Amino acid sequence: MRVLLATTNPIRLSFLMALLRDAGYAPVVLDGHVSAIEGGIGIFPRRLAVPEDQASGARRLLAEAGESDGLA
Template identity: 60%
Template structure:
């Protein structure tokens, strides 16, 4: 797995995941449940990961959508 984006904003991560899934790229949200530990303060970013084989395509999809990858 390779991280292609990171954000403390769960809505943004959800949007980016939807972009990738619409493009046929499977992805996983890492650290999605960290907010239970951190108290919801947004200190820890959620990470969006894809397989290494899909990483270049995923970054291209995000870039083409105007969402520069953070991770």
């Protein structure tokens, strides 16, 4: 897996997941269960990742959509 970005913004994360899925990518959220530990206060970033072979295309898609802020 290749991490594309890390964010504490659940709305942006949801949007990027939908954008990637709609384009045929297989995104996953890493560290998503940390919210159970932190109590939902949003201080720990969740990481958005895709399979290694999809990383360059996914980065290109996010950049074309104007979502390149914070890309790893």
